[in-house]
Amino acid sequence: MTGTRSLIRRAALGTAAVTTAVVLTACGSDDGSSDSGSAAKESASASTEATAEAHNDQDVSFAQGMIPHHQQAIQTARMAESRASSSEVKDLAARIEEAQDPEIKTMSGWLKAWGEDVPSSMPGMDHGDSDASGMPGMMDTEGMDELMDASGKGFDSMFLTMMVEHHQGAVEMATTEKEEGRYGPAKKLAADIITTQNAEIEEMNKLLGKS
Structure with a gap:
């Protein structure tokens, strides 16, 4: 009985760890995409300005x-x-x-x-x-x-x-x-x-x- 409880507890901890990792990865991905998008917009804006001034x-x-x-x-x-x-x-x-x-x-x-x-x-x-x-x-x-x-x-x-x-x-x-x-x-x-x-x-x- 004690062994069974131990297995269940380990499984629950493992699931929580995986969930936390997924959430953190997703957050990191969102932040990266946002930064990348902003950089692209800034680059496009700079390119337009350069063309206008060329x-x-x-x-x-x-x-x-x-x-x-x-x-x-x-x-x-x-x-x-x-x-x-x-x-x-x-x-x-x-x-x-x-x-x-x-x-x-x-x-x-x-x-x-x-x-x-x-x-x-x-x-x-x-x-x-x-x-x-x-x-x-x-x-x-x-x-x-x-x-x-x-x-x-x-x-x-x-x-x-x-x-x-x-x-x-x-x-x-x-x-x-x-x-x-x-x-x-x-x-x-x-x-x-x-x-x-x-x-x-x-x-x-x-x-x-x-x-």
Whole structure:
């Protein structure tokens, strides 16, 4: 009888010990998860702040300037669909539009994320302002009107001449961004613009018989 009581008592003590261990483990787990969750939240917050601060005024100027610059290039390229006589000019114009339209969307996204103004339209886009010439390579209202009135080989020559200058302006703007910008993706886009548009300048000069 005494032996039986002793066995029961040992079993009860063993069960209590296991229960206590489980409770302590659970508490330790809860505390760890809480600490881990807080650390993750703090890390995410720090990352967001770092991203928000990873640009400078030059990055903003680059995006706000290059968007209307690209818009004019696209507007000009679209004229080639019905006015150009050369298949090479039409092909080049299509590639310009295909490359620059997504870049406008990308830069607009950056500006929104930074809380900066996104240019809604190009200066002089609707022929209401000649201030478009304020940025390197931008065509003024008079030049755009002349291009719109041209067709055939005359359009081809004028388009290529004006677009060479327009591309040179974009390369100048992109070079400044590459040298003075801070935001990695913007500097990468600037480098891509320099490479792509320099190649297109060479192509257009060949079509003009200049090289």
